Amino acid sequence: MPESHPNFEVPSQLEAEIDEVITHYPEKRSASLMVLHALQDHFGFLSKEAIEWAAQKLELQPINLYELVTFYPMFHEEPVGTYILKICRTLSCAVNGAHRLHHHVCERLGLDPNSHASQTTPDGRITVEYAECLASCGTAPVMMCNAAFYENVSNEKADDVIEECGNNGDTETENKEDV
Amino acid sequence: MAQEYRLILQHADEPGYTNDIECYLRHGGYEGLKKALALEPKTLEDGSVKSGPEQIRDEVRTSGVRGRGGAGFPAARKWGFINHNSGKPIYLICNADESEPGTFKDRQIIYKDPHQMLEGTIIACYANNVHLAYIYIRGEFHEGAEILNRAIREAKEKNFIGKNIQGSGYDLELYLHRGAGAYICGEETGLLESLEGKRPYPRIKPPYFPAAYGLYMCPTIVNNVETLCCLKHVMLMGGAEYAKLGTPNNTGTRIVCVSGTVKRPGYYEVEVGKVTIRELIHDFAGGLPEGRSLQAVIPGGSSAKVFRAGEKFQIKKKAGDGQETVEMDLEDLPYDFDTVVEAGSMSGSGAVMVLDDSVDMIEAIANIAEFYAHESCGQCTPCREGSLWLKKALQRLAHGRGRKEDADYILRIADNIPNGRTICAFGEATAWPVQSTVRKFREVFEARGAEDEARRARETEGAGGVGKEMDVAASSQP
Ligand SMILES: Cc1cc2nc3c(=O)[nH]c(=O)nc-3n(C[C@H](O)[C@H](O)[C@H](O)COP(=O)(O)O)c2cc1C
Ligand code: SF4
Ligand code: FES
Numbered sequence: 222m223p224e225s226h227p228n229f230e231v232p233s234q235l236e237a238e239i240d241e242v243i244t245h246y247p248e249k250r251s252a253s254l255m256v257l258h259a260l261q262d263h264f265g266f267l268s269k270e271a272i273e274w275a276a277q278k279l280e281l282q283p284i285n286l287y288e289l290v291t292f293y294p295m296f297h298e299e300p301v302g303t304y305i306l307k308i309c310r311t312l313s314c315a316v317n318g319a320h321r322l323h324h325h326v327c328e329r330l331g332l333d334p335n336s337h338a339s340q341t342t343p344d345g346r347i348t349v350e351y352a353e354c355l356a357s358c359g360t361a362p363v364m365m366c367n368a369a370f371y372e373n374v375s376n377e378k379a380d381d382v383i384e385e386c387g388n389n390g391d392t393e394t395e396n397k398e399d400v
Numbered sequence: 401m402a403q404e405y406r407l408i409l410q411h412a413d414e415p416g417y418t419n420d421i422e423c424y425l426r427h428g429g430y431e432g433l434k435k436a437l438a439l440e441p442k443t444l445e446d447g448s449v450k451s452g453p454e455q456i457r458d459e460v461r462t463s464g465v466r467g468r469g470g471a472g473f474p475a476a477r478k479w480g481f482i483n484h485n486s487g488k489p490i491y492l493i494c495n496a497d498e499s500e501p502g503t504f505k506d507r508q509i510i511y512k513d514p515h516q517m518l519e520g521t522i523i524a525c526y527a528n529n530v531h532l533a534y535i536y537i538r539g540e541f542h543e544g545a546e547i548l549n550r551a552i553r554e555a556k557e558k559n560f561i562g563k564n565i566q567g568s569g570y571d572l573e574l575y576l577h578r579g580a581g582a583y584i585c586g587e588e589t590g591l592l593e594s595l596e597g598k599r600p601y602p603r604i605k606p607p608y609f610p611a612a613y614g615l616y617m618c619p620t621i622v623n624n625v626e627t628l629c630c631l632k633h634v635m636l637m638g639g640a641e642y643a644k645l646g647t648p649n650n651t652g653t654r655i656v657c658v659s660g661t662v663k664r665p666g667y668y669e670v671e672v673g674k675v676t677i678r679e680l681i682h683d684f685a686g687g688l689p690e691g692r693s694l695q696a697v698i699p700g701g702s703s704a705k706v707f708r709a710g711e712k713f714q715i716k717k718k719a720g721d722g723q724e725t726v727e728m729d730l731e732d733l734p735y736d737f738d739t740v741v742e743a744g745s746m747s748g749s750g751a752v753m754v755l756d757d758s759v760d761m762i763e764a765i766a767n768i769a770e771f772y773a774h775e776s777c778g779q780c781t782p783c784r785e786g787s788l789w790l791k792k793a794l795q796r797l798a799h800g801r802g803r804k805e806d807a808d809y810i811l812r813i814a815d816n817i818p819n820g821r822t823i824c825a826f827g828e829a830t831a832w833p834v835q836s837t838v839r840k841f842r843e844v845f846e847a848r849g850a851e852d853e854a855r856r857a858r859e860t861e862g863a864g865g866v867g868k869e870m871d872v873a874a875s876s877q878p
Contacts, residue, residue, distance in 0.1 A: 245575040247532070248616065253597035258539070258578055279597075292599045293580035295539045307540075311501045312702060312767050313659035316759055353583065353771055354501040354702075355540055358659035358751070359666045368542035 223290065223298035226268030235263055239278065249279045253289055257296055266297040302341045302348030304386040307365040310337075310351040313358035322362050323351065325376045329383060347386055402679035405645070405671045407653045408629045412512040419547055421554035424515035430560055432635035436523050437568040456527035460631065462639030464651035468505075469495055469586075469624030470701070470748050472737040475631075479528055479621060481611035488618040492530040493595065494521045495624050496537040496544075497579055497586035500701035501771060502751030505655035505667050506625040510537070510544040514551035518574070520628035522560060523635055525572050528621055532573050536591050539580040548576050583775035587824050588622040590777065601779050602824035626655060626750075647673030650736035654747075658685040660754035661692065673736030680735055681754055692756035696837075697730065699740050700748025702768050703829030705836035713743040745836070761844055765837040766794035772830040780822040787830045789813050794834070801856075802849040810845070811838050 231239075239259050243252045256279060260271045267290050276283040290296040308314075308323045326349055327334035330342050339350035357363045360372035366382050374382075411417045411427050421429070439452035450458075461476035482490055494517065498506040509517050517535075525533050537545055552574060555561045563571045582600055584590040589608055590600035592615050607613060614620020630652055634642045643651045650672040659665045663686030670680075677697060681687065688694060694709040711730045716723050733739050740747040755764055773791035778784040793810050796802060803809075817831040838845055 245573075245577075248596070250597035251577075251595060254580055254594065255578060258580065281597075285597075288599055289580075289597075293539075293582050295581035310767075311771055312698075312764060313502060313665070313753055315767050316661055316755065316764070352540070352581075353774060354499060354503075356498045356504045356507050356538070358502050358753075359504055359657060361659065361665070365540065370543065 223267060223269045223272060223287070224300065226264065226270045229264075229268060229270035229274065231260075231274060232263075235259065243279070250281060250285070253279060253281070253286060254293070257286065257289060261296060265303075266300045268298075300345070301339075303346050304366055305348045305350065306382070307350055307352035307355070309353070309355045309357075309361070309363050311354035311358075313354075314361040314363060317361035319362040322364065322374055322376070322379060323349070326379050326383070329380065347383070402670070402675045402683045404668050404684070405653050405674075406669045407633050407645070408516065408626065408655060409508065409513075409667075409669045412508055417512070419512055419514050419551070421515055421551065421558060424513070425558075428636075429515055430519055430558075432632040433519050433522050433526075433560060434566060436526055436635050437566055437570065453527045453529060456523065456635070459634055459639035460527070463630075463634040463642040464639075464649065465627065465630045465634060465642070466650070466737055467624055468626035468630070468654065468750060470500065470703075472747065475623065475627055478611065478623075481609065482528060482619045482621065483612075484529055486619060489532065490528055490530050491615040491618055491620040492521070492525050492528060492533040493588075493591065493615070493620065493622045494533070494535040494628055495586065495588065495591060495622050496535050496541070496548075497591065498541075498625070499538055499583045499586050500703060500749040500751060501768070502657060502659055502698065502701045502753045503749040504657050504659075505750060507541070507544065508655070508667055509625055509629060510541065511547060514548050515555065516629050516632060517548075517625050518551055518555050518560070520631045521574065522555075522565075522572060523631045524621070524623060524628055525574075526565075526570055527631075530621070531571055534575050534577045534595060536577050536579060536585065536595060538585070539578050545576060545578055552576060582777075583771075584777045584824075584826060587826060589824065591622060592620065599777070601777055602826070604823045646671045647734070647736060650738055654750055656680060656684075656735060657749075657751045658754065659751070660698075661688060661756040661759060662754050663687055663689060670735070673734045673739070675735055676731065677733050677735055677752070678731035680752055681731070685754070688754070688756045689758075692758055694731070694754070695757045695759060696755040696761065696764075696841075698751075698753040698755075698833065699735070700746045701751040702753065702771060702833060703825075704748045705745040705832045706765075706840065707743070707745060707836075708840040711743075711840070715739055715742050745832075760798070761837060761841050762794065762848055763798045765834055766791070766798040768833050769794045769830075772826070776826065776830070780827065782817045782821045783827045783830060786813050786817040786827075790830070790834055797845065797848055797852070800852055802845075802852040804846065804849045804853055806849045807838055807842055807845040810834060814838070 239256050242255045243249055246252050256275050261267050272283050272286045275286050290298055310319050324334040332340045341348040355363050362374050363372050364374050436456055439455050442450045465475045466472045496506055561574050577595055579585045585594045585600045587602050588610055589603035594600040610620040610622050646652050653669050654672045655667050655669045657667050658680055668684040697707045698704055707730050713728050714725050715728045717726050737747055769791040773787040776783050776787045790813055797806050814831045814834040818828040
């Protein structure tokens with residue numbers, strides 16, 4: 222089950238954004254993914270409270286949204302790192318150094334380079350995971366840091382990205398965006 | 401030397417070309433749409449009247465444009481299945497999910513020339529009496545979504561979207577919808593479920609062809625980003641002129657993505673069928689790294705059947721009034737829709753993945769199998785279980801724990817996934833690369849299995865030894 226989020230409250234501006242998005246569809250349920258994106262972009266993950274709030278908004282049962290959160294890889298039921306590094310592992314990246322890159326990033330962050338599961342640094346700052354083809358196979362290997370996208374990633378370039386994650390304030394998540 | 405022919409990507413990479421509407425308008429943007437909207441109803445000899453939208457559909461039929469998303473189905477024929485008198489609204493969706501491994505062409509259009517994609521979409525909507533349309537973009541294109549949202553806003557401000565577009569009386573609303581990281585959302589019926597706010601479980605066809613029972617069970621058209629962009633050029637050039645590009649039945653231009661072990665991976669727009677696989681690899685993509693030789697080519701995204709270097713094919717060619725069959729080398733195949741199918745694979749999403757002899761084919765196919773095991777939606781037993789078993793068996797073999805009989809074992813699983821046993825074509829996509837690789841590289845699989853068995857036998861005798869270090873196959877030890 223999703224983690225609980227005490228004192229969950231949706232700020233009025235976010236609610237207004239969500240209300241607007243719902244008007245894009247003839248049926249409210251269609252807005253589910255967009256509403257979940259908006260909530261996750263704001264809160265960082267989709268808590269039990271967020272799912273219940275969205276269900277009420279969309280006149281659905283929480284299960285209708287929970288089953289989306291468990292299916293779609295981009296949604297998180299629990300808090301993840303402030304920064305999520307996604308390294309593409311699919312073929313064109315794999316033959317151009319994706320595993321070398323993953324290994325380097327994990328070692329540098331003190332994570333297990335041989336684990337292919339999603340891992341988060343103990344301070345909760347950075348999550349490293351493999352992703353499937355990110356549609357940029359011509360500039361392999363590629364990776365993402367939250368919404369930002371990086372191509373032809375050498376170990377040095379990865380170090381720079383990690384460096385930036387370290388220097389930015391905790392509150393900046395970079396993944397705020399228009400919905 | 402083979403040349404690019406840039407039509408869709410004419411401006412995208414020009415210095416100073418930006419993705420805002422002013423720049424697009426300075427480069428003749430939205431002229432195709434204006435031309436479309438200005439078409440007057442035409443009275444035919446038999447007295448019947450052809451509306452503007454019907455004339456556009458005729459032009460698209462004449463142009464011969466085929467879908468660039470994967471199946472290569474003629475756009476006009478797909479549109480022809482729409483019943484315009486059902487009393488239900490007709491919806492159109494631009495498929496911007498771009499998630500077939502090896503494919504990165506729609507990204508170029510979305511990021512660098514979003515208005516071209518909007519113009520094509522709006523033309524298609526007008527031609528098919530659509531008043532509400534969506535762009536379904538993959539969730540990982542964060543910046544792409546921002547760019548498109550801005551482009552939609554700009555197009556609204558200039559009245560290319562909205563009410564009474566350019567005074568024509570035509571209304572259209574267009575919204576962006578974001579996916580959330582699932583490959584199956586690119587399959588058109590999975591996409592529709594996702595757009596309805598559900599898990600993207602594909603629908604069974606028949607009866608759920610989008611043209612009949614699509615979004616909210618209404619007639620729906622799903623077209624790929626690049627397909628829709630072609631329409632702008634069909635409008636501007638006229639269908640007959642457009643059809644002169646490319647080769648018969650394989651008209652126009654196509655953006656081909658070349659990746660893998662080549663010196664200059666990238667996207668190259670070419671006339672369909674005017675360029676061979678050799679030219680794609682050597683002229684455009686700069687050839688293989690020094691000292692390497694070609695081992696395999698995956699010609700249409702990872703779902704396509706794999707070609708082995710040196711393969712020869714019997715290809716039918718027009719000769720005078722009749723046909724003759726010629727033998728062709730893999731590298732001499734013209735890269736089009738029909739020839740690649742005749743050679744037993746497909747050009748799919750236009751993604752050519754090149755593997756040189758430094759790549760371990762077992763690791764490569766294990767990598768692909770892992771993708772499908774991860775992405776199966778799980779509705780159909782042969783696909784859900786089969787994709788997982790294939791991944792496990794291939795990874796075991798890739799990690800040095802194979803058996804002599806693995807080639808047969810893997811084929812037995814793969815052969816039981818496709819051919820109507822599953823709801824959607826993902827089943828074929830899972831099986832095809834594996835079936836073709838194991839059959840075409842059989843001796844590699846058998847030798848590896850035998851080696852592993854022999855090594856294990858030595859180890860039990862106390863000789864010691866370790867499993868192989870992985871490069872490409874990735875992932876957890878099974
Ligand atoms: C498993 C699977 C994944 C697909 N992924 C995509 C995709 O990412 N983008 C796309 O345009 N078409 C994709 N397709 C093809 C669509 O189902 C559909 O045929 C296409 O969008 C139609 O557009 P077109 O006729 O313009 O090619 C996929 C098909 C399958 C079976
Ligand atoms: S074939 Fe696979 S992906 Fe397609 S519906 Fe069945 S289980 Fe889902
Ligand atoms: S394989 Fe990595 S982006 Fe496509």
